[in-house]
Amino acid sequence: MKIKKFTMLSNSNILITSEKIQEEMISEKDADYTYEYEDYFKILPQINEWHLEPERIEDGLKVRPGFDYSSPNNNIWMQVEELRHWIKNISKNFEK
Numbered sequence: 001m002k003i004k005k006f007t008m009l010s011n012s013n014i015l016i017t018s019e020k021i022q023e024e025m026i027s028e029k030d031a032d033y034t035y036e037y038e039d040y041f042k043i044l045p046q047i048n049e050w051h052l053e054p055e056r057i058e059d060g061l062k063v064r065p066g067f068d069y070s071s072p073n074n075n076i077w078m079q080v081e082e083l084r085h086w087i088k089n090i091s092k093n094f095e096k
Contacts, residue, residue: 026069034067035060041069 026034026041033051034043037060044051051057078086 022071024068024070026063026067028066028068031063031065031067034063036063037061 026043030043033046034041035057041063042060044053044056
């Protein structure tokens, strides 16, 4: 959920917007079909029971029942300098 916050700077016509982000990337409902890997999670489709096929799961580990991945329970946060470095390097992929 994104909540917009608007702030009017005093004695000016400048309006600043910012967002508070509260995201749920993997819900409890997805836990039955979710596998964890070293650097990512994979939610496999239920169709044709693909979530049970070893060749799709590969070396993933099944997450615990009731697992969810969301902002409040994330314990891995970038420090400011890490984020700056990441933005600088990722932006190279979008340069012409």
